Amino acid sequence: MIATLLAVLLVTILGYIINTVSKPRKYPPGPKWYPFVGSSAIARKVALQYGSQWKGFSHLAKEYSTEVLGLKLGSELVVVVFGEKNLRKVFTEKEYEGRPDSFFIRQRCLGKRLGITFVDGPLWREHRQFTVKNLKNVGFGKTAMETEIQTELHNILEYIEKSKTKAINPKVILAQSVMNILWKYTAGERIKEDQLQYVIDLFSKRSKAFTIAGGWLNQWPWLRFIFPKLSGYTIIKNLNQQISDIIDETVNKHKNGLVPGSDFIYSFLEEMKENNVSFHEEQLKAICLDILIAGAQTTSNVLEFAILSLIRHKQIQEKVYDEIHSVIGEDTPCWNDSNRLLYTMAFLLEVQRFYTIAPLAGPRRVLEETTIEDYVLPKNTTVLLSIGDVHFSPDLWDEPNKFNPDRFLDSSGKLVNTEHFYGFGLGRRRCPGDSLAKSFIFIVLVGIVQKYRIESENGVLPAEEPIIGLISGARPFSAEFIPRF
Ligand code: HEM
Numbered sequence: 144m145i146a147t148l149l150a151v152l153l154v155t156i157l158g159y160i161i162n163t164v165s166k167p168r169k170y171p172p173g174p175k176w177y178p179f180v181g182s183s184a185i186a187r188k189v190a191l192q193y194g195s196q197w198k199g200f201s202h203l204a205k206e207y208s209t210e211v212l213g214l215k216l217g218s219e220l221v222v223v224v225f226g227e228k229n230l231r232k233v234f235t236e237k238e239y240e241g242r243p244d245s246f247f248i249r250q251r252c253l254g255k256r257l258g259i260t261f262v263d264g265p266l267w268r269e270h271r272q273f274t275v276k277n278l279k280n281v282g283f284g285k286t287a288m289e290t291e292i293q294t295e296l297h298n299i300l301e302y303i304e305k306s307k308t309k310a311i312n313p314k315v316i317l318a319q320s321v322m323n324i325l326w327k328y329t330a331g332e333r334i335k336e337d338q339l340q341y342v343i344d345l346f347s348k349r350s351k352a353f354t355i356a357g358g359w360l361n362q363w364p365w366l367r368f369i370f371p372k373l374s375g376y377t378i379i380k381n382l383n384q385q386i387s388d389i390i391d392e393t394v395n396k397h398k399n400g401l402v403p404g405s406d407f408i409y410s411f412l413e414e415m416k417e418n419n420v421s422f423h424e425e426q427l428k429a430i431c432l433d434i435l436i437a438g439a440q441t442t443s444n445v446l447e448f449a450i451l452s453l454i455r456h457k458q459i460q461e462k463v464y465d466e467i468h469s470v471i472g473e474d475t476p477c478w479n480d481s482n483r484l485l486y487t488m489a490f491l492l493e494v495q496r497f498y499t500i501a502p503l504a505g506p507r508r509v510l511e512e513t514t515i516e517d518y519v520l521p522k523n524t525t526v527l528l529s530i531g532d533v534h535f536s537p538d539l540w541d542e543p544n545k546f547n548p549d550r551f552l553d554s555s556g557k558l559v560n561t562e563h564f565y566g567f568g569l570g571r572r573r574c575p576g577d578s579l580a581k582s583f584i585f586i587v588l589v590g591i592v593q594k595y596r597i598e599s600e601n602g603v604l605p606a607e608e609p610i611i612g613l614i615s616g617a618r619p620f621s622a623e624f625i626p627r628f
Contacts, residue, residue: 163218169519171213171222174203181215195611197502197531201225204529211518217363219245220524222515223503225532227539227563229515233507233528234569241508242267243525246364250379253387258429260437263508266421274430275575277410283328284578289477291327292583295320296476296590303595303624310600310621313450317443318343321583325438329431330393331406338389345382346440347616386435390428407431434576440614441500442580447617448498449491449588451605453597454622456546460597463487464627467593476589478582484589485558489551491584492558495566497546500614502531504568530565539563595624 164176174185189199200223204212210226224233233239241263242248248261256262259271282288302316322343323333334342367376397408411430414422453460466486467476481488507526512519520526535543540550540563553559567574574580591597599605605620 171211171518172207173213223527238513239507241510243508258433260433321442331402449494489548492551493548504528598623
């Protein structure tokens with residue numbers, strides 16, 4: 144009897160193991176799967192070997208001569224797509240519009256499947272539409288926003304002025320400014336200085352500790368009980384707590400009418416009164432968190448990379464300055480100037496191509512079984528999009544590894560090749576914050592270069608190679624800002 148039971152148990156375990164290592168029919172090529180871990184160990188190995196998960200996957204795709212790489216991370220089917228055609232397909236087709244539901248993502252959304260960025264279906268459609276419309280109603284993306292950005296530029300210039308040519312690390316002041324703008328439209332006020340500093344620090348730690356696929360913690364959530372710090376769980380917990388406190392405080396102030404003017408939180412609280420069931424305080428918190436997480440670090444990192452590139456390429460810095468000086472002189476920059484400062488625009492596009500902020504975008508979830516090239520992707524497969532590879536493809540760009548703003552200009556000085564730039568995504572899940580990001584980056588960069596020559600500290604050039612975790616960021620550096628006049 145016991146022998147029969149043991150035999151049944153053994154066959155069941157064997158059956159389970161065989162099932163976990165068998166690839167679905169016509170699944171894209173990729174490394175072998177091992178029991179329980181799938182291809183996690185090889186994914187981890189190449190990420191360490193090539194410096195980031197994006198570069199590791201890119202290397203694996205070359206090894207398997209494929210533009211659709213098939214993996215299994217823990218028990219999750221993960222496919223990475225490469226090449227412009229595949230990228231456009233995933234960005235724009237409905238079957239790819241979903242978002243995965245994983246432990247890591249739930250932690251990122253305060254423990255629930257809420258917000259905009261990491262939900263799909265009717266909840267996503269309704270709340271994305273509501274948020275975009277109501278942010279616009281309070282001035283987001285409109286001319287009024289320009290005035291707010293100019294005020295932030297003024298604060299940044301004052302901060303630089305105070306440094307009296309002493310070298311400064313631009314990270315903190317840039318991140319604070321973006322957060323303040325985002326919070327102004329969301330909550331109608333600024334975040335307190337000490338809270339702001341703490342949150343920026345946690346965002347940066349979180350980005351470094353995780354990959355877009357979530358890392359070990361996502362595959363084996365129980366790790367948080369044994370290695371809370373090492374697994375990154377402590378960072379997420381602290382970040383959630385800190386942000387929750389900030390949001391709770393401001394929601395309470397709004398409920399008591401203590402914040403003057405109109406803003407997104409007031410619009411949401413009004414909608415709650417209409418008894419619309421999907422509008423509740425937890426959803427409001429999750430959307431506020433989405434706006435801060437998706438908007439702050441991405442935008443300030445681009446500006447940091449722009450400053451780093453100006454230091455590394457002095458001739459380019461002089462060309463940007465000459466254009467600004469001859470076209471707008473000492474006028475305060477505004478977004479309309481982007482139609483006239485075309486070399487500066489080409490420079491900023493090249494910064495965002497060369498230092499793609501989200502080189503591995505997504506994650507998306509396949510809503511129904513679908514095909515790409517000749518491969519079949521089962522329902523619920525997670526899909527990542529390698530924007531970074533398209534931005535470095537020799538088929539699209541001459542000498543892609545060279546930093547060269549001229550690639551975005553034709554012989555008459557007009558902007559070209561912008562259709563191959565995917566920094567903000569494409570389709571219905573395209574970044575809704577691009578207008579703010581573009582205006583902020585342009586106005587702040589022009590405002591700084593107009594007044595200062597930027598140099599490295601003690602002649603030591605900042606490192607070109609970025610740190611790539613959840614998103615891409617510059618290695619810490621300091622810069623000297625020398626007044627032009
Ligand atoms: C340079 C700065 C930025 C970059 C490079 C960037 C990049 C992206 C990309 C590539 C996506 C698409 C992801 C996908 O297709 O799955 C995205 C989505 C998103 N972005 Fe941005 N973003 C930036 C700034 C902002 C700002 C300022 C906001 C603030 C409102 C924002 C809010 C969002 C949100 C909420 C989503 C999710 C949209 C959805 O899932 O429907 N982003 N961003």
